[in-house]
Amino acid sequence: MNLLDVSNVVAGYGETEILHGVSVTVEQGEIVTIIGPNGSGKSTLLKAIIGLVQTKQGQVSFRGEDITGMAPDLIVRKGICYVPQSSNVFSSLTIHENLEMGAFVRTDDYRHRIAEAYDLFPDLAERPNERAGRLSGGQRQMLALARALMLDPILLLLDEPSAGLAPNMVSLVLDKILGINRTGVAMLLLEQNAHEALKLSNRGYVLASGQNQIEDRGENLLGNPEVARLYLGG
Ligand SMILES: Nc1ncnc2c1ncn2[C@@H]1O[C@H](COP(=O)(O)OP(=O)(O)OP(=O)(O)O)[C@@H](O)[C@H]1O
Ligand SMILES: [Mg+2]
Structure with missing residues (x-):
């Protein structure tokens, strides 16, 4: 199958x-x-x-x-998680808030997922309180990927x-x-x-x-x- x-x-x-x-x-x-x-x-x-x-x-x-x-x-x-080409992060929210939004529908404890995402994307881990709108195009795509991972x-x-x-x-x-x-x-x-x-x-x-x-x-x-x-x- x-x-x-x-x-x-x-x-x-x-x-x-x-x-x-x-x-x-x-x-x-x-x-x-x-x-x-x-x-x-x-x-x-x-x-x-x-x-x-x-x-x-x-x-x-x-x-x-x-x-x-x-x-x-x-x-x-x-x-199945879908990452569109653009508008795939919330510009006015911080990196950390974007990850939390990604985990929004989870009812369990998702903190370990956020920790794993930061492990995979150390650039994001360095500045969790930066607003997504201030990131470069590449970093924004990284954040979109990290966000998609929140739902396993x-x-x-x-x-x-x-x-x-x-x-x-x-x-x-x-x-x-x-x-x-x-x-x-x-x-x-x-x-x-x-x-x-x-x-x-x-x-x-x-x-x-x-x-x-x-x-x-x-x-x-x-x-x-x-x-x-x-x-x-x-
Ligand atoms: N929301 C929409 N309403 C009407 N037509 C649309 C819409 N979105 C895309 N189309 C049309 O559907 C066709 C296919 O578009 P699609 O975006 O799927 O192509 P694509 O292969 O992803 O192209 P690209 O390489 O430019 O991203 C195009 O002719 C496009 O104009
Ligand atoms: Mg396309």
């Missing part, structure tokens, strides 16, 4: 259909990256998985359970976590993603920095015009001349 099984999903906004039958799987502990041109429906796919966009046909299953059409907050409780996710959906960052920050963010993955969290990742992302991915998909085009192991996609020409700047 796959951890996540997206099968022939058709979804869009109002009358406009964006995804025309997309299928993606993620297995326990995997990093799976989706690349593809702007506007191909990558972000829409993540929103359909987490329930922010209505799935009109097809099915989304998580750990064998059909979650198609379920409310986002219920899906989150099942262990089984699967993270990450929408271009390294977009717009300086190259050294891109590597650092992807490094953290790998670190989180090594604690057992599976990742479905969207990335513009396709080369770097595929290097650390088990598998990858190319999505274009709302349809799957190519699916392969990360290293095979990196070595695929067509993928290189179209998406890797090679």
